[in-house]
Amino acid sequence: xxxDLEGIDQSKRDFRKQxxxxxxxxxLRMLDALRERTLTIKRAPKNSPAKSRPDLxx
Amino acid sequence: xxxxxxxxxxxxxxxxGVIERYAIGGAVGATFYLEPVATLDVDVFVEFxxxxxxxxxxxxxxxxxxxxxxxxxxxxxxxxxxxPVQFLPAGSxxxxxxxxxxxxxxxxxxxxxxxxxxxxxxxxxxxxRAKDKARVLQFVEAGxxxxxxxxxxxxxxxxxxxxxxxxxxxxxxx
Numbered sequence: 001x002x003x004d005l006e007g008i009d010q011s012k013r014d015f016r017k018q019x020x021x022x023x024x025x026x027x028l029r030m031l032d033a034l035r036e037r038t039l040t041i042k043r044a045p046k047n048s049p050a051k052s053r054p055d056l057x058x
Numbered sequence: 059x060x061x062x063x064x065x066x067x068x069x070x071x072x073x074x075g076v077i078e079r080y081a082i083g084g085a086v087g088a089t090f091y092l093e094p095v096a097t098l099d100v101d102v103f104v105e106f107x108x109x110x111x112x113x114x115x116x117x118x119x120x121x122x123x124x125x126x127x128x129x130x131x132x133x134x135x136x137x138x139x140x141x142p143v144q145f146l147p148a149g150s151x152x153x154x155x156x157x158x159x160x161x162x163x164x165x166x167x168x169x170x171x172x173x174x175x176x177x178x179x180x181x182x183x184x185x186x187r188a189k190d191k192a193r194v195l196q197f198v199e200a201g202x203x204x205x206x207x208x209x210x211x212x213x214x215x216x217x218x219x220x221x222x223x224x225x226x227x228x229x230x231x232x
Contacts, residue, residue: 013199019093020200025166027094028061031086034096035060035141 061086063139064100065170067124076123078105081160081171083146083178088193090163091175091202095193099135099142103157103173106147120145152180152215176208183212183220195228 019027071077081087084101106115124136135142148157156177163170173181179197182190197203212218 016093016200020091020202023166024090024163025062027089028086028165030094031089031097032060034094035098038096038098 060139060141061100062165062168064141064143065165065168067138068102069169071120071123076119079157080104081157081173083173083181087173087178090172092196092200099144101144101146103146103148103153105157115147117145152184156181175202176204176211179203179208180211180215180217183217183224191224194224198229
């Protein structure tokens with residue numbers, strides 16, 4: 001399988017442009033959601049699943 | 059919506075004469091022009107009221123106003139609608155200019171004063187952390203800067219060499 005890296009890069013840039021062009025009220029709502037998500041990740045237990053679940057260790 | 063409530067509260071504070079003028083900068087300010095990027099706090103630059111004859115500026119009236127409205131303090135932040143907000147004095151020439159040049163944006167019927175993209179980029183360049191440089195790059199990649207205007211701002215505030223270094227580091231090999 002051959003990856004079209006340029007195509008992937010272009011689609012990412014297009015997606016960012018679309019997001020930037022959204023109404024500001026939408027973008028601020030996204031910031032609220034992004035912050036919630038970041039805090040959820042920060043609050044998650046430090047132990048990785050591999051540490052807390054020996055069955056997942058190699 | 060959290061940030062919108064923050065903006066409404068700050069507008070109220072301005073209407074009640076607690077602050078003279080304000081502008082949102084940092085990542086939240088950048089979101090007015092770019093795609094949203096996760097951030098944990100809101101930077102609000104303000105011109106503090108000073109007592110006649112006094113040169114001391116104090117954020118206490120801001121904190122009192124917000125505390126009276128149920129906003130708790132968390133270290134250097136005051137929490138409005140779940141968002142930690144930092145009120146920063148426009149202490150440098152660059153920040154004073156950014157505050158004076160800030161533009162009003164409409165957030166679904168709520169006015170918000172925001173730094174221009176060029177001033178957000180200039181402040182980020184001056185601050186100079188990795189995430190600030192990433193923000194400048196984000197603006198450049200999005201074509202969101204009037205580069206001539208940015209150069210003028212940078213020259214006025216002695217930041218031209220910071221820009222040259224940024225260009226060498228991030229833009230020259232493109």
